[in-house]
Amino acid sequence: MSEQPQCECPQRRDFLKEFSCVAVGASIGLVPVAAGVYSAMDPLRxxxxxxxxxxxxxxxxxxxxxxxxxxxxxxxxxxxxxxYPATPIGAIYLRKISEGKVMALSSVCPHAGCFVDYRKDAKDFFCPCHNSNFSSDGAIKSGVSPRAMDALDVEVRAGGEVWVKFQNFKAGHPQKLPVS
Ligand code: FES
Known part of the structure; x- marks a missing residue:
């Protein structure tokens, strides 16, 4: 039985050559593209x-x-x-509750995010948007707010300095969920 001559298949060889050229070229070209995308996304990361x-x-x-x-x-x-350096990012209420102790409350209404006012005469907080009413410790007195005013972490440091960890919370939830 005579052996069949092996086909050299020039078409297949050409295809493989072209394919490897395209693959190498694409991988080299992708490096700067990936670097550009990474750098453009940097502020978001x-x-x-x-x-x-x-x-x-x-x-x-x-x-x-x-x-x-x-x-x-x-x-x-x-x-x-x-x-933006040294920019107003929000507002809070501070209340001295005893010697050396301070309470901090966000001024944002937990219902829909309006600003809450303190009424000296009524000794309460009032939200003018939908008339929610909070006592001076932030507890709900009346109205549609799903939770009490949001208390913030506060620390009285040496020299009587009051430091507050400011944070916004999602409006409209019964739970206090931080906005990331
Ligand atoms: S936003 Fe304050 S009661 Fe609705």
């Missing part, structure tokens, strides 16, 4: 500033009778591509 304790005032500056006082929170703010 970076964690936004915020959540770190911020010095707000001193305990001596707060009314001794426990009346809440409103303060702006000033901190560095970072959005997707920019950083």
């Amino acid at each position: 970076r964690k936004a500033s915020g959540g770190e304790p911020v010095r707000v005032t001193t305990i001596e500056a707060l009314p001794a009778d426990g009346v809440p006082m409103k303060f702006a929170i000033i901190a560095d703010k970072t959005d997707a591509w920019n950083k």
Whole structure:
């Protein structure tokens, strides 16, 4: 029986050659593209500033009778591509509850995010958007808010400095869910 001559298959060889050229070229070309995408996405990967304790005032500056006082929170703010130093990022109420102890409440209404006012005469917090009413410790008195005003972590440091960890929470939920 005679052996059949092996086919050299030039078409197959050409295809493999072309395929490897395309694969190598594509992988080389993808490196700068991936680097560009990675670099463009960098601000989105970076964690936004915020959540770190911020010095707000001193305990001596707060009314001794426990009346809440409103303060702006000033901190560095970072959005997707920019950083804004020393920018107002929110507002809180501070209330001296005993010697050396302070309570911090977000000024944002948990119902739908309006700003809550403190009414000195009624000694309560009031949200003008849908008339929710909170006692001076933030508990719900009446209205449609699904939860009490959001308390924030507060620390009185050496020298009576009041530091607050500012945080926003999702509106409309019965639970206090941080906004990331
Ligand atoms: S937003 Fe405050 S009661 Fe609706």
